[in-house]
Amino acid sequence: MTTCDWNDLGAKLKAAESLITSLDGQDDYFHDASLFNARPSAILKARSTEDIVTAVLFCRERGVAITPRGAGTGLSGGCVAAPNALILSTADLKKLEIDRPKRMAICGPGVITKDLEEAASAQGLAYPPDPASWLESSLGGNVAEGAGGLRCKRYGVTKDYVLGLKAVLADGSILRTGCFNSEEGLNLGDILIASEGTLAIITEIALRLTDPIVRGTTILVAFDRPVDAAQTVSDITAAGIIPTVLEFLDGDAAACSNAYEKNEGLDNVAAILLIETSDTGQAGTIEAICRNHHSSFLRRETDPEKAETLWKVRRNLSKAVKQSAAFRISEVVAVPNSKFPSLVDWVAEENKKRAPLRLNSFGHAGDGNLHVNFLAGDDTPRTLALVENGIEALMRKTIELGGTVTGEHGIGLAKKKYLSWEFDPPTLRLMQAVKSVFDPDRMLNPDKLL
Numbered sequence: 361m362t363t364c365d366w367n368d369l370g371a372k373l374k375a376a377e378s379l380i381t382s383l384d385g386q387d388d389y390f391h392d393a394s395l396f397n398a399r400p401s402a403i404l405k406a407r408s409t410e411d412i413v414t415a416v417l418f419c420r421e422r423g424v425a426i427t428p429r430g431a432g433t434g435l436s437g438g439c440v441a442a443p444n445a446l447i448l449s450t451a452d453l454k455k456l457e458i459d460r461p462k463r464m465a466i467c468g469p470g471v472i473t474k475d476l477e478e479a480a481s482a483q484g485l486a487y488p489p490d491p492a493s494w495l496e497s498s499l500g501g502n503v504a505e506g507a508g509g510l511r512c513k514r515y516g517v518t519k520d521y522v523l524g525l526k527a528v529l530a531d532g533s534i535l536r537t538g539c540f541n542s543e544e545g546l547n548l549g550d551i552l553i554a555s556e557g558t559l560a561i562i563t564e565i566a567l568r569l570t571d572p573i574v575r576g577t578t579i580l581v582a583f584d585r586p587v588d589a590a591q592t593v594s595d596i597t598a599a600g601i602i603p604t605v606l607e608f609l610d611g612d613a614a615a616c617s618n619a620y621e622k623n624e625g626l627d628n629v630a631a632i633l634l635i636e637t638s639d640t641g642q643a644g645t646i647e648a649i650c651r652n653h654h655s656s657f658l659r660r661e662t663d664p665e666k667a668e669t670l671w672k673v674r675r676n677l678s679k680a681v682k683q684s685a686a687f688r689i690s691e692v693v694a695v696p697n698s699k700f701p702s703l704v705d706w707v708a709e710e711n712k713k714r715a716p717l718r719l720n721s722f723g724h725a726g727d728g729n730l731h732v733n734f735l736a737g738d739d740t741p742r743t744l745a746l747v748e749n750g751i752e753a754l755m756r757k758t759i760e761l762g763g764t765v766t767g768e769h770g771i772g773l774a775k776k777k778y779l780s781w782e783f784d785p786p787t788l789r790l791m792q793a794v795k796s797v798f799d800p801d802r803m804l805n806p807d808k809l810l
């Protein structure tokens with residue numbers, strides 16, 4: 361691909377300056393929030409669906425790959441350029457219309473998740489999915505990753521809110537699914553959810569809105585053993601209680617938060633749970649379950665402003681953990697609720713065995729999601745080998761416990777190698793066949809997922 365070729369694409373776009381071919385100073389587009397990094401061939405900041413169609417047809421003719429990109433907060437390398445690819449950013453597609461009578465929002469993929477939540481709230485409605493990255497992540501990335509969030513236990517995840525999608529296919533045609541087309545027939549929209557930019561480029565998203573979320577009591581509770589916290593999670597679920605949020609942090613993660621926030625006094629606990637009840641009646645039962653498992657500290661807040669100081673502990677956790685070591689790799693896996701204590705226990709045991717690595721964990725416990733961080737003082741080849749070995753052990757343990765290695769952060773580049781550990785050959789063959797139907801020339805994010 362020559363510069364002259366890209367100029368040809370520039371000439372076909374409404375605004376040639378939306379195509380960036382001189383990549384100096386564009387490093388932000390070379391990576392996401394993982395460690396993966398690659399220089400694309402060019403970057404297109406699409407301003408319209410027409411720009412995307414033009415780019416797809418242009419790249420198709422020349423056999424050039426396209427890597428779609430949202431806000432770049434992914435943790436599995438999904439939006440990192442495939443070799444010689446065009447990065448196609450949908451971050452500037454920010455249409456946001458709320459249809460109050462229909463209780464739905466029609467959004468461009470570049471809308472920031474929290475902006476939709478605020479727009480819905482201004483109209484007396486709510487958009488519940490709330491990935492911890494919601495101040496930065498885009499709806500296109502949320503759909504393409506099938507993102508979860510803190511409130512997923514009670515309110516579900518992104519896929520539970522998608523009513524319809526518009527997307528540009530690899531041949532430049534436009535697919536309309538769900539409410540943008542007919543509700544009958546095969547549900548093609550569902551195939552696009554969590555397809556990580558490998559099947560189509562999402563250009564418009566219709567999302568279901570709900571009644572406002574009732575903020576219940578926020579409870580922060582500490583334990584002297586991680587397994588007590590994890591067992592509390594299992595017992596809350598077994599009691600049929602569905603809190604709005606149920607987050608787990610092990611002691612090391614809590615200490616990282618304490619050092620970052622400098623206000624919680626949580627540097628000497630083995631684990632904490634952060635819980636938001638979905639009604640006032642739940643708090644008493646939840647607190648009794650916590651006491652049964654020997655909780656050592658409990659704080660409850662009903663005032664939303666004071667509760668927000670507790671939620672900062674969780675929302676800033678990823679940054680807090682990152683700041684605690686020179687090198688970090690964060691993995692996320694998910695296991696059935698009943699197996700959550702076993703996984704938490706396993707991480708604590710591995711942490712003792714794997715020095716000089718430090719392991720800690722936190723996650724949306726209500727959904728069985730656990731982020732496991734591998735932390736080290738350097739990134740020498742020896743350290744990287746230790747981390748790789750630790751990650752493989754984590755994936756094997758997750759599968760042994762009947763869980764999923766993808767957790768909520770997708771496959772991307774990070775977890776490709778574990779795909780065949782989790783899925784059987786017929787399933788993998790079917791996934792490859794679906795890819796071939798949507799994208800026979802393997803042009804869309806060809807090195808990701810499959």
Ligand SMILES: Cc1cc2nc3c(=O)[nH]c(=O)nc-3n(C[C@H](O)[C@H](O)[C@H](O)COP(=O)(O)OP(=O)(O)OC[C@H]3O[C@@H](n4cnc5c(N)ncnc54)[C@H](O)[C@@H]3O)c2cc1C
Nearest residue numbers: 430431432433434438492498500501502504507508557562
């Ligand atoms: C601090 C932190 C906290 C996080 N917390 C959570 C969490 O609680 N839950 C969770 O699920 N994730 C979480 N994440 C991961 C990440 O924020 C989500 O995966 C998010 O959905 C990615 O959105 P994005 O706009 O940044 O997408 P990007 O990172 O830009 O892209 C992600 C994938 O989507 C594809 N894509 C993007 N836009 C489009 C489009 N328009 N059409 C087709 N494909 C597209 C890309 O090709 C790529 O494969 C967290 C990340 C960070 C850094």
